[in-house]
Amino acid sequence: MASLVKQNQKIITPLLWIIGLIVLVALFAPAIAEQRPARLVQSGITGLLVGGVYSLIALGIVIINKASGVFNFAHGWMMLFGGFMFYSFFSVANISPFAAGGLALLTVLLAVTMVGALRALRDGRTLLVAAAAVVGVTLLLLVPIPMLRGVVGAICGGALIGLAVERFAIRPLIGQPLFAMVLMTLAASELLQGITQMIWGSVELPLAVFSPLREMGIPTPFRFEGTGAFEGTIIVRTELLAAFILALLSFAAFVAFFRFTSVGLAMRATAENQKLAQAVGLRVRVILGVAWAIAAVLAAVAGILQGGATSLSLNLPLLALRAFPAVLLGGLESVPGALVGGLVIGLVQEYANLLFPGTQAGTELAPYVLLMIVLVIRPDGLFGQKRIERI
């Protein structure tokens, strides 16, 4: 029997897939048939748009996993921290120079001491560049253009958190058992929760990033009237659409960064093999720090976009947990996988909400059920590398 299965694996595997698909369709067909076609289209569009932000979160998680080999369970709180950072510099009229200077100083300090404090101090040129960076960033944070201020603040805050977590939480645990690492990122998320709650409180804050769109005369929301079989109104929220487009643009920007810059090349080399990367003269420690900083900035961008599309609240970190199924679906090492996974999770979430109304099925259940299915059927994800183990 076993040999028979093995010989015909090429036929049996697709067969199993097809049977699974048929069962799935048969299970959900009655529920889907009950829905009006317009509602189905509506959920599909909303799902795709929501999925954009998931993709961005997933990309951050993939980057960290490729660099440090860690699942960053603190990603959601990094996201909220970045979003709140943006809020502070975007919405508050007069920024205290001390707060701006302190933020700039801390970030640059962490960045400069990445290779070691002493080496940074001995090098006069590094010190000069660092001092210039502090002054420059502080001035940027004080410029009276809210959007610029907010973006610089969020990037700065994101990089600060990413570098700090890498330095003080992940690096000391290299070589320790896996569960220590899991617990460490969870502990970091507790700590970030405390810091975020302490500075901004637990209230829901609206983030008016996309309000300029309305002033530009773009209708909010877009409405499409369907006819015939698709009778009904399809509503596309402008904020969601803008967040989706910006998410895809940032995704593309970061992919281009990895593809076409020398830092990106160094990061890819390090992800491939840390020892070899070190052997050809790359500073692996710096690259790991940069990877965490980039991932945290991505999280901050996702936080801003999600905050603009809905609002900033303590629910945002739960959203990042739903990006983990997206990561695993796409494949842990795969950047295009993050994009596809994110979009699929968005779709699954919206359709589950449509089919099982009133039960939070989309946000609390469907992504995790999908995760279980992926883990059992195809643990490497759609685009992930096959893991080969040796003793």
Next chain:
Amino acid sequence: MSANIRPSGVFDTSYGQDISINRTRGDKWLSNGLLIALLLVPLLTAEGPLGISLVPQLWIGLIIRIAIFAIAVQGLNILIGYTGQISLGHAAFMAVGAYTSAILARELGMSFWLALPLSALFTGGVGLIFGLPSLRVKGFYLAMATLAAQFIIPWILRYPLEGITGGSRPLEVPAPSLFGLSFAHENAMFYIIIPLAVIMALAARNIARTRVGRAFVSVRDNDLAAELLGINVFSYKLQAFFLSALYAGVAGCLLAFESNSLSLDKFLLDRSIEMLAMLVIGGAGFPLGPLFGVAFVNLLTQNIIPSIIPSVKGVLPSLFPFLNPINVDAALSPLLFGLALMVFLIIAPRGLAHRWEILKISWKLRPYSH
């Protein structure tokens, strides 16, 4: 491992002596004495039969809480410490045990003594289902699969089973009784929970020393090598999941009957994280680890952090004027807990029990302890 180091002058003359848990007379006196002293504690409270308040009543609740979580974390220790499979869904398994026993008692009128083993076995079965992905994945992937359990199980309890679980409303649980004796008071529950905790701890200790336990450890150390040695890795992984969920089920059932009321927010992700923290702080893979960890984390979250908060609360807003004092109050406990965990993980990533072992060895080998 250090377990074989004896004080000088103590020799084994039989295999029975070699594997006994209390090897020396001192060990025996110490463990029996501690157990008896513990069982005497409720008699010395203000609400005890003697009516003398030598021990504050608060301690009873604290000890019960520690004992219940020690049972749950023992289960986690079997899974993580011995078998090396990470679980982030332990609180959800506790919820299964708690709700199963509560429903058995409420809907079927079953007594506590029957509901306890049934709910434990049922929870073990649920654990098997969520252990299935361990066939193909491990490490962080498995952490994700169990995280899925942490979301799927409460969802099922909350929405499809709302009719019998009450959804997000609290559920009342009748107090256990035996031959007409009611165990409604916490001093009485003490005498159910503590012996059970001791039995479960001894069972966990002994499971680790059997063929099954050694198979668990070999799976943890290298599953491919274990498979080459002829160990059925998948079967043992599933057994570990079953046992771990069974322990969680017992703990959940005790929690339900102890507090007489049950609500789902006792079993959220935070609780799973807290239990993982207990295990890692205590020392995963050490028999005493869960006890150390539960006691320490309870002390940290219930006593140490609340006592630090008032002093920090005054200082922080004066140092950083942009902080709102109201926010500081709410945020300090997660902040301090996270900070303590991180510091602890960096200083002692192998846990308190590891330190304790080192201490014990250096004591037994004195004055040549290095």
